Amino acid sequence: MPTEGLTPKLVCRNIPFNAPSLVGDEFSHIADAIHRKQLSGDGHYTKLCEIWLKNKTGASGALITHSCTAALEMAAILCDIGPGDEVIMPSFTFVSTANAVVMRGGVPVFVDIDPVSLNICPKKAQAAITERTKAIFVVHYAGVLADMPAFTKMGKAHNLLIVEDAAQALGSTLAGRPAGSLGDLATFSFHETKNVISGEGGALLINNPALQERAEIIREKGTNRSQFFRGQVDKYTWVDIGSSYLPGELIAAFLYAQLSQEDKIYKRRLEMWHAYADGFQNVIKAGKVRGPAHIPDNQHNGHMYYLLFDTLEQRQGFIEGMKGRNIVTPFHYVPLHSSPAGQKYARSCGDMGVTDMISETLVRLPIFYSLQDQQAVIDAAVEIIKG
Numbered sequence: 438m439p440t441e442g443l444t445p446k447l448v449c450r451n452i453p454f455n456a457p458s459l460v461g462d463e464f465s466h467i468a469d470a471i472h473r474k475q476l477s478g479d480g481h482y483t484k485l486c487e488i489w490l491k492n493k494t495g496a497s498g499a500l501i502t503h504s505c506t507a508a509l510e511m512a513a514i515l516c517d518i519g520p521g522d523e524v525i526m527p528s529f530t531f532v533s534t535a536n537a538v539v540m541r542g543g544v545p546v547f548v549d550i551d552p553v554s555l556n557i558c559p560k561k562a563q564a565a566i567t568e569r570t571k572a573i574f575v576v577h578y579a580g581v582l583a584d585m586p587a588f589t590k591m592g593k594a595h596n597l598l599i600v601e602d603a604a605q606a607l608g609s610t611l612a613g614r615p616a617g618s619l620g621d622l623a624t625f626s627f628h629e630t631k632n633v634i635s636g637e638g639g640a641l642l643i644n645n646p647a648l649q650e651r652a653e654i655i656r657e658k659g660t661n662r663s664q665f666f667r668g669q670v671d672k673y674t675w676v677d678i679g680s681s682y683l684p685g686e687l688i689a690a691f692l693y694a695q696l697s698q699e700d701k702i703y704k705r706r707l708e709m710w711h712a713y714a715d716g717f718q719n720v721i722k723a724g725k726v727r728g729p730a731h732i733p734d735n736q737h738n739g740h741m742y743y744l745l746f747d748t749l750e751q752r753q754g755f756i757e758g759m760k761g762r763n764i765v766t767p768f769h770y771v772p773l774h775s776s777p778a779g780q781k782y783a784r785s786c787g788d789m790g791v792t793d794m795i796s797e798t799l800v801r802l803p804i805f806y807s808l809q810d811q812q813a814v815i816d817a818a819v820e821i822i823k824g
């Protein structure tokens with residue numbers, strides 16, 4: 438069963454897969470937001486979050502949203518995806534990457550991932566380009582950045598917009614360049630399972646300034662409300678399609694408290710990630726299991742530590758063994774190309790062998806800011822793997 442989006446802590450395990458953690462001034466910022474007497478969106482804390490995101494990434498625009506799903510829907514509108522238009526993306530991703538396209542009448546075209554980075558393979562993406570292709574939605578899986586220089590080149594050569602689904606990648610860099618600054622558009626998630634959280638939350642980053650004004654309109658239900666408040670137009674009216682993609686100020690206040698401590702969260706995640714890498718060093722050397730590959734110049738953010746087994750049976754045996762020790766270790770994703778909606782609304786280009794294999798053999802280990810008993814997780818896992 439896929440566990441993305443569920444809250445394993447409700448299952449009452451001793452060591453959950455994830456738990457939302459407070460890191461600083463969440464309560465005082467929320468109290469302050471209430472005293473400021475604006476609880477609807479686009480107020481004081483929304484602005485602070487957006488300035489923070491622009492400074493962090495160097496993007497020319499940042500708009501926070503109520504989820505990464507919302508930001509992806511905005512991206513699909515901004516890419517002008519219409520009926521029959523194709524968007525190339527990995528099948529090994531969360532449903533929101535594909536749904537955003539399908540909701541515009543577009544067709545997700547799935548291609549296989551690279552077995553080392555687990556990210557969409559540029560060569561296979563190139564082979565999937567047709568006259569109907571409008572965009573490529575690139576996912577940075579586990580906070581490891583995809584080969585963005587290759588996709589940027591492809592975008593230029595074929596007049597395609599490149600969107601980074603950077604839901605998992607806040608803080609990651611590729612040759613020093615931050616996730617969120619590498620595509621025409623990029624999306625982040627602040628869902629409670631991500632590194633920086635606000636329960637539900639997200640952001641759209643804009644690196645193509647031509648898209649900025651329309652993005653603001655789409656987020657404000659298709660109105661020019663933002664321009665009106667800046668005094669740029671003298672009446673506020675319906676000018677385009679759009680929806681309510683704004684979070685309220687209470688969420689933004691919580692989020693700003695987390696963003697302000699992002700360096701601390703990043704450091705702690707990397708510490709935990711490396712503790713796993715060290716803890717599994719011997720079983721990995723012995724060839725009993727594999728861990729994430731090291732990719733030069735690609736600095737991930739410690740979002741995820743996973744193990745890869747040789748077979749589905751071994752992976753399931755591991756999950757059962759961990760469950761017996763009260764430790765939750767989920768797997769994902771059921772590949773979108775073989776899901777019921779994927780078969781109905783999307784198509785695949787080429788073989789999906791790597792996606793199918795990774796989806797059957799990958800398991801995720803608990804990693805969250807307030808994780809206490811990481812050594813117990815490592816000890817239990819090593820014992821099961823050796824067993």
Ligand SMILES: *Cc1c(COP(=O)(O)O)cnc(C)c1O
Nearest residue numbers: 504505506531533604626628638
């Ligand atoms: C978490 C995630 C999403 C969805 O994020 P929400 O904020 O929950 O909407 C989208 N894409 C990927 C790759 C994700 O990991």
